[in-house]
Amino acid sequence: MTLDPPCVVVRQAATQRIEVLAPNYKTAPPKLPEFQPCNVLTRQLRSPYESEERDGLTDGGVWFEFAIHPQEPGSYAISGLTIVAKYAADPPATREATLTLPRIAFQTFIPHVASDLPFLAAGSLSIALTINRSSDRLETGNAVTRTVTIEDRGHSYDAVVAGEICCLDGLMLYPAQSSLQTPARKEST
Numbered sequence: 001m002t003l004d005p006p007c008v009v010v011r012q013a014a015t016q017r018i019e020v021l022a023p024n025y026k027t028a029p030p031k032l033p034e035f036q037p038c039n040v041l042t043r044q045l046r047s048p049y050e051s052e053e054r055d056g057l058t059d060g061g062v063w064f065e066f067a068i069h070p071q072e073p074g075s076y077a078i079s080g081l082t083i084v085a086k087y088a089a090d091p092p093a094t095r096e097a098t099l100t101l102p103r104i105a106f107q108t109f110i111p112h113v114a115s116d117l118p119f120l121a122a123g124s125l126s127i128a129l130t131i132n133r134s135s136d137r138l139e140t141g142n143a144v145t146r147t148v149t150i151e152d153r154g155h156s157y158d159a160v161v162a163g164e165i166c167c168l169d170g171l172m173l174y175p176a177q178s179s180l181q182t183p184a185r186k187e188s189t
Contacts, residue, residue: 003068003078007107013067014106015045016078020099021052021061022087027094031084032064033101037076041069060087070108079103126151 001018008014020030036042045065052059070076081101089095127150134143 001081001101001104003104003106006105007109008070010073010108010110011069011071013069016042016066016068016104017063018066018083018101019061019063020083020085021050021059022085022089022097023059024088024091025060026062026085026087028086030062030086033081033083035078035081037068037078039071040076041071043067043069068106070106073109075105075107077103077105124152 001016003014003016005014018032020026043066045067047062047064049060049062052061080103083099083101084096085099086094086096127148130147130149132145132147138144
């Protein structure tokens with residue numbers, strides 16, 4: 001198991017890779033542990049099968065990649081995870097092995113130049129503002145709806161936290177619940 005890079009900016013991704021090889025071939029997919037570290041978003045990326053030759057013997061396996069998105073600065077560690085793998089050591093006999101994964105640790109930080117600012121890590125950020133009025137000529141009791149759309153094309157998912165809404169004297173605020181929409185993934189052929 002590896003994690004690269006070992007130090008990332010808050011909300012940017014580190015890639016965790018778990019490689020499972022066994023003599024001969026696997027008789028069932030490995031059982032991965034459920035893990036969701038505190039203040040971290042995780043998403044499985046891919047899991048291709050592979051084979052590798054060692055000392056004239058072929059090992060079959062699979063590797064798993066996860067995007068790890070820490071949400072706060074600090075130190076993180078992933079430990080105590082196990083994987084159960086079934087393989088054909090001496091076909092047709094099947095063996096089952098429980099593997100304890102090594103502990104990995106990583107650091108997250110907010111860049112120094114942004115330490116005193118509201119911080120949002122983004123790959124390609126756009127912000128749009130629309131204002132709709134219930135009437136062309138506003139009077140007491142009319143409604144004004146302000147919609148702020150924040151789009152981050154650089155991350156596949158990341159919750160964008162809405163900032164505080166400023167209030168002017170004489171206005172009443174009725175904030176709606178923020179919504180998060182993830183674009184459909186394009187399948188490659």
